Amino acid sequence: MSARGLILAGVDGDRTWRLQDYIGRGGYSALKKIIAEKIPAETIIAELKASSLRGRGGAGFPTGLKWSFMPRSFPGAKYLACNSDEGEPGTFKDRDILRYNPHSVIEGMTIAAYAMGCERGYNYIHGEIFEIYERFEEALAEAREAGLLGQKILGSDFSFELFAHHGYGAYICGEETALLESIEGKKGQPRFKPPFPASYGLYGKPTTINNTETFASVPFIVNMGGENFLNLGKPNNGGTKLFSISGHVNRPGNYEIGMGTPFAELLEMAGGMRGGRKLKAVIPGGSSSPVLPATVMMDCTMDYDSIAKAGSMLGSGAVIVMDETTCMVKALERLSYFYFEESCGQCTPCREGTGWLYRVVHRIENGLGRRDDLDLLNSVTGNIMGRTICALGDAASMPVQSFIKHFGSEFEYHIENKKCLVPPEVQHQGSQIYVSP
Amino acid sequence: MLSQESLQQIDREIAKYPPDQKQSAVMSALRIAQIEMGWLAKETIEFVAGYLDMPAIAAYEVASFYNMYDLQPVGRHKITVCTNLPCALSGGVHAADYVKQKLGIDFNETTPDGKFTLKEGECMGACGDAPVLLVNNHHMCSWMTTEKIDQLLADLENK
Ligand SMILES: Cc1cc2nc3c(=O)[nH]c(=O)nc-3n(C[C@H](O)[C@H](O)[C@H](O)COP(=O)(O)O)c2cc1C
Ligand code: SF4
Ligand code: FES
Numbered sequence: 001m002s003a004r005g006l007i008l009a010g011v012d013g014d015r016t017w018r019l020q021d022y023i024g025r026g027g028y029s030a031l032k033k034i035i036a037e038k039i040p041a042e043t044i045i046a047e048l049k050a051s052s053l054r055g056r057g058g059a060g061f062p063t064g065l066k067w068s069f070m071p072r073s074f075p076g077a078k079y080l081a082c083n084s085d086e087g088e089p090g091t092f093k094d095r096d097i098l099r100y101n102p103h104s105v106i107e108g109m110t111i112a113a114y115a116m117g118c119e120r121g122y123n124y125i126h127g128e129i130f131e132i133y134e135r136f137e138e139a140l141a142e143a144r145e146a147g148l149l150g151q152k153i154l155g156s157d158f159s160f161e162l163f164a165h166h167g168y169g170a171y172i173c174g175e176e177t178a179l180l181e182s183i184e185g186k187k188g189q190p191r192f193k194p195p196f197p198a199s200y201g202l203y204g205k206p207t208t209i210n211n212t213e214t215f216a217s218v219p220f221i222v223n224m225g226g227e228n229f230l231n232l233g234k235p236n237n238g239g240t241k242l243f244s245i246s247g248h249v250n251r252p253g254n255y256e257i258g259m260g261t262p263f264a265e266l267l268e269m270a271g272g273m274r275g276g277r278k279l280k281a282v283i284p285g286g287s288s289s290p291v292l293p294a295t296v297m298m299d300c301t302m303d304y305d306s307i308a309k310a311g312s313m314l315g316s317g318a319v320i321v322m323d324e325t326t327c328m329v330k331a332l333e334r335l336s337y338f339y340f341e342e343s344c345g346q347c348t349p350c351r352e353g354t355g356w357l358y359r360v361v362h363r364i365e366n367g368l369g370r371r372d373d374l375d376l377l378n379s380v381t382g383n384i385m386g387r388t389i390c391a392l393g394d395a396a397s398m399p400v401q402s403f404i405k406h407f408g409s410e411f412e413y414h415i416e417n418k419k420c421l422v423p424p425e426v427q428h429q430g431s432q433i434y435v436s437p
Numbered sequence: 438m439l440s441q442e443s444l445q446q447i448d449r450e451i452a453k454y455p456p457d458q459k460q461s462a463v464m465s466a467l468r469i470a471q472i473e474m475g476w477l478a479k480e481t482i483e484f485v486a487g488y489l490d491m492p493a494i495a496a497y498e499v500a501s502f503y504n505m506y507d508l509q510p511v512g513r514h515k516i517t518v519c520t521n522l523p524c525a526l527s528g529g530v531h532a533a534d535y536v537k538q539k540l541g542i543d544f545n546e547t548t549p550d551g552k553f554t555l556k557e558g559e560c561m562g563a564c565g566d567a568p569v570l571l572v573n574n575h576h577m578c579s580w581m582t583t584e585k586i587d588q589l590l591a592d593l594e595n596k
Pocket of ligand 1: 054055056057058059060061083084085086087088171172173174175176177209210211212214390391392395
């Protein structure tokens with residue numbers, strides 16, 4: 001079962017996303033059980049804690065604990081937000097969850113609203129996947145029509161209104177407080193924390209934000225019980241998880257597997273290395289997570305603890321695979337450009353620092369690097385990290401530090417020889433347009 | 438300024454939010470306005486702000502913060518190609534170069550006949566489908582080989 005996953009188990013591409021298909025797969029049985037048996041909120045949260053489900057959006061915070069922070073008895077409005085603003089380079093799992101199984105997210109959010117006493121929720125969907133936003137609105141209409149969402153759900157006293165909100169091209173809105181600002185109709189600039197959203201969130205009211213995959217896991221946990229979910233993974237790393245594999249493999253795509261599966265197995269599922277070429281490096285958890293050299297990665301299992309021990313982060317589960325044809329300076333240059341472009345500009349260390357990082361990596365890549373540029377890069381990252389409002393500053397710095405740490409000689413070669421260690425034709429050949437058969 | 442149909446769509450968006458939070462609909466309202474007008478002129482943004490009872494400057498800030506809003510006129514078809522690293526490893530840059538060559542323009546340029554504008558995009562959350570491009574913000578095209586790019590441009594040419 002673990003190899004076939006939970007959230008994507010039994011889905012058949014674009015053909016089976018509708019309500020009746022989801023119900024056919026056992027969907028909404030968790031919500032129905034909760035309402036019929038009037039299961040107390042504390043019991044649901046206890047199951048989540050037992051499941052060891054950790055947030056799938058990147059930080060890996062235990063979901064049950066997060067839900068227990070919500071002041072359930074707070075009078076007045078409380079909100080729920082789903083983070084489907086997936087834009088971390090390499091990550092493309094929430095898109096598949098939303099297009100193939102949108103009702104799992106709706107059911108998960110509805111159970112969350114029940115457990116935390118939220119009256120209203122929003123699913124914030126990345127602007128670039130607008131067609132999926134439209135599908136989600138259709139799924140919401142189906143759920144409302146069937147009495148599974150809205151006022152007096154399934155004839156009970158419990159009501160929950162859920163709506164879709166779209167982004168329009170700003171990576172930073174994936175940061176949870178920027179996301180709230182954006183729902184409020186403002187620029188997506190992160191807020192200072194504290195106060196945390198559980199006390200001061202959307203419209204100043206207590207709010208819980210979770211990732212799409214986190215919510216989608218909830219109905220399965222309620223159905224199978226926390227402990228069974230935990231056992232699909234390994235201790236402290238419960239359940240199954242979607243891994244998005246991109247880059248130089250034969251079959252890029254999403255693979256939903258038990259936590260703790262060896263990386264080597266995942267790589268094999270993705271068809272192995274393209275053209276039989278040699279693995280050089282892997283970014284294991286989205287572009288913000290530190291890069292790992294092939295030998296280190298081949299010894300890892302895919303879970304929070306193993307990847308952390310190896311010096312990186314499981315993050316969002318986006319695995320970017322690079323083979324021997326990759327120029328590490330060029331790879332870093334593109335990522336650094338991204339963070340520079342996407343910094344919201346609120347904090348000086350991030351706004352100025354990301355510009356410095358990009359310009360220096362760019363000049364090294366273009367044969368204009370200076371002898372002390374690597375020290376300069378390290379000192380700029382040192383000045384960014386820990387000095388910003390949100391984690392984008394760190395996200396921009398960690399790739400730079402890790403690329404230099406593990407592939408420093410390639411950077412030095414560039415600076416000395418004003419050209420790349422990997423000949424341009426080889427790079428060119430390695431990153432041709434590739435579509436898996 | 439906007440058609441009855443656009444205004445009705447905006448009203449449906451407003452209804453998603455608490456009655457005292459109309460401003461929350463600004464992102465949708467600007468999107469709807471942009472679809473009708475082709476791009477967001479200052480007057481259009483001011484109109485949207487007025488419709489939502491929010492200061493024009495606040496709506497302008499939103500329009501300029503999110504990069505899918507066009508504050509300058511664009512061609513009839515805007516094509517945005519993702520060149521971020523995961524896509525680049527599977528040909529994202531080659532696909533962009535191919536589109537540039539076919540259209541004879543660079544990023545941020547429009548063909549002289551006003552039919553196409555080309556943009557460089559950041560990760561669209563679809564890296565498994567690389568090369569990926571967006572047509573007019575809302576239509577995503579996956580696995581764009583040179584043949585599929587030829588086909589797409591030929592189709593759009595006549596639209
Ligand atoms: C710059 C930045 C971008 C982020 N992007 C996303 C995102 O696209 N999706 C997401 O779920 N979380 C993202 N996060 C993490 C969120 O702030 C938040 O931790 C998460 O949505 C919480 O949900 P979870 O506990 O279920 O993981 C981002 C954080 C930062 C700092
Ligand atoms: S760290 Fe960067 S992105 Fe985050 S709030 Fe500061 S300037 Fe904005
Ligand atoms: S890098 Fe192109 S869609 Fe993610």
